[in-house]
Amino acid sequence: MSAIKRLFLTGAITAALAFPAAAEPLVVKVGVLREAHSRETISILDIPTADDALAGALLGAADNNTTGKFTNQSFETIDARLAEGDDPAAAIDRLAEQGARLVVADLTADRLLAASNRAKTRGALLFNASAPDESLREENCRANVIHVAPSRAMLADGLAQYLVWKQWGRWLLIKGSHPDDELLARAYRDSAKKFGAKIVEERVYADTEGGRRTDSGSVQTQRQMPVFTQSAPAHDVLVAADEAQVFGGYLPYRTWDARPVAGSAGLMPTSWDSAHEQWGAVQLQNRFIQSFRRPMNARDNGAWLAMRMIGEAATRTGSNDPATLRGFLVGEAFSIAAFKGVRLSLRPWNQQLRQPILLTDGRVVVSVSPQEGFLHQVSELDTLGADRPETKCRLQ
Amino acid sequence: MKKEAPSLSLPRKSGRGDANDRHCAAASMTSRIRSLSRPCGGVLGRGLFATAALLATLIATPANAYLAYVSNEKGNSITIIDTEKLEAIATVKVGRRPRGIELTKDGSELFICAGDDDAIQVLDTKSLQITGKLPSGPDPELLVLGPDGGIVYVSNENDNLVTMIDARRKEQVGDVPVGVEPEGMAISPDGAILVNTSETTNMAHFIDTRTKQIVANVLVDARPRFAEFKKDGSELWVSSEVGGTISVIDPVKHIVKQKIGFAIPGLSKEAVQPIGVSITRDGKRAFVALGPANRVAVIDAETKKIEKYLLVGQRVWHLAFTPDEKYLLTTNGVSNDVSVIDVASLKVVKSIPVGAFPWGVVVAPK
Secondary structure, eight states: OOEEEEEETTOOOOOOSSSOOOOEEEEEEEEEEEEEOOOOOSGGGGGOTTTTHHHHHHHHHHHHHHHHHHHHHHEEEEEEEOTTTTHHHHHHHHHHHTTEEEEEEEEOHHHHHHHHHHHHHHTTTEEEEOOOHHHHTTTOOOTTTOSSOOOOOHHHHHHHHHHHHOOOOOOEEEEEHHHHHHHHHHHHHHHHHHTTTTEEEEEEEEEOOOOSOOOSHHHHHHHHHHHHHOOSSSSEEEEETTTTTTTTGGGGOHHHHHHHHESSSBBBEEEEETTTTTTTHHHHHHHHHHHSSSSSOHHHHHHHHHHHHHHHHHHHHHOOOOOHHHHTTTTOOOOBSSSSSSSSSSEETTTOOHHHHHHHOOSEEEEEETTTTTTOOSGGGSSSSOOOOGOOOOOH | OSSSOOEEEOOOOOOOOHHHHHHHHHHHHHTTTOOOOSSSSSSTTTTTTOHHHHHHHHOOOTTTOOEEEEEEEETTTTEEEEEETTTEEEEESSSSSSSEEOOTSSEEEEEEEEEEEEEEEEEEEETTTTEEOOOOSSSSEEOOOOOOOOEEEEEEEETEEEEEETTTTTTTEEEESSSSSEEEEEETTTSSEEEETOOOOTTEEEEEEETTEEEEEEEOEEEEEEEEEOTTSSSSEEETTTTTEEEEETTTEEEEEEEOOOOOOOOGGGGOOOOOEEOOOOSSEEEEEEEEOEEEEEETTOOEEEEEEEOOSSSSSEEEEETTEEEEEEEEETEEEEEEEEETTEEEEEEEEOOOSSEEEEEEEO
């Protein structure tokens, strides 16, 4: 049974201040369909909280409601949290019955597709706030799914451009043993090929299903990681593909060769980092911390941005109809500010949001890709991820 | 934080070591002023640093010069430029993250939005001392003074408010809730209408300064950062940094009557980010700072045709004319300098090194 709750960020809805509302406000109901993420993280700082992703959506709705005071629109968030085994299609039905045919999704790829199939019969529009899978943007792309989160290829390309700019062209690639790790490793292989880096060797770190929390973990990892990375061919950087967080976080400072680590640890490509402050981002970070007493993570930011895209489309079109909003979002007129220094827009061929990729070491933002000098005939942002000529997506 | 006793330092020179020596020599000859933060080599002045009085003498300027004030966002300082010599003549340490700055009508005080200190500091332009502060809300970013000089209007980014402050009594006299992340501020020439732009709501809010009520909201393109009235009040220009456009608004009908876009060969559309706008007094020509495009667009303000792009320093933020409109100064955030545009010839004639991340600029009347 999924819990469905109507939520407002405290103080978000205030009476229309400028004009007493002449008519009933246009209500835009948005579902947040989410599932619990693994608590097995290497760092306790990364353990998801109960309001993971939802908090971002609530802040986005609060921002939209401030604008709504002037446009006579009101945004309502409905939380739909899936437990293990819950059917996402049934949750789409329940949301639609409550009038929420706009849905921010924080789901794995298979559940997102199941939700999308049901959303089609309901005329609902989904915003993918977290799933990085290429397949969702390529062979399994759907007209009723807009991808706010960057794909693995975009993340890998963002990192690759920086490594190439640094002239760290020889990579030792270490991937985990989970299927998602192989997908990420594939993205790094493609990036290396695209930007002229060389993967000197690939290794697999097998997950032996242990827990992450121990009182003496560092004693063992300090001995294991050097041995595991021993006898590698000459390389400039170690690239880790570890989405399941089994080993990546243990690599920095423990490798056999004194080489920097990038990818799933060390220098990490991401859509958002709680240390990002450029281009006015500190204002968003402040608003988030003020409301939720914790830093904003990438899933929160994806949900915030999805909600802002819905708000922007509703403001510009004066509508809450999913088809109308989608028409605006995929059109030429749409662009949105998201504290990344440039305007973001949708790639019309697969509905992926074009966006810069932040490179973070977990403390500061080290760089932001696309890097200078990586050129493109349409938008430099399209140097990140699959481009129009190579897409397999046929939207339907 | 204690901000009442600013330390003073001499201008930075563009060159390296020898420039420092040169300015040491010059300083010894004139008034033996020393910079405490970057002491000169000789024994002569060690331990000495500029007292306010001495510096005031130093900046008692030649007859034809105006003084320009530049806020250095990361330098936590104000650089003072002599517009006759076209060089920096003093640097004053102020509060943290100074951005928007505005002079009182008589030029005697400079109001400085020190965002990270949640304060608007008041700098006495004669003594170059911080003499107090205005009661602003949190994180003030930009401010504008009413035409009679009586009221300061401030945008407070963190709590979606525009604050009104009595400039003489230094008291808050009202606030108006606006959209998310208020930024740009403009006042109509008659003082009746205040315009605020909100960066995330993407609106220009028209506020009646008498009733303190919003009378209209006009949607513009993404992330509106700056607003500027023509001097005859006939048009309001609003720049949208992320949208990449200028919206020309009819301030009576409250509609966008025209949008100006920018296409610069060899630059992607994402790189063109309009921010500062300055329009000549006769309303015939406008200049728009284009941020990371590193250019200022020159626009025929009547036909709205773009005449020219002038290459300036990196990430150009804000603009200010000298009162005679001979020069237009631009703050260049990334290259830490100010470009000087000769308005008649439309040429960039000089770049002046200032502090770290120059942001706002104002020029004093004589």
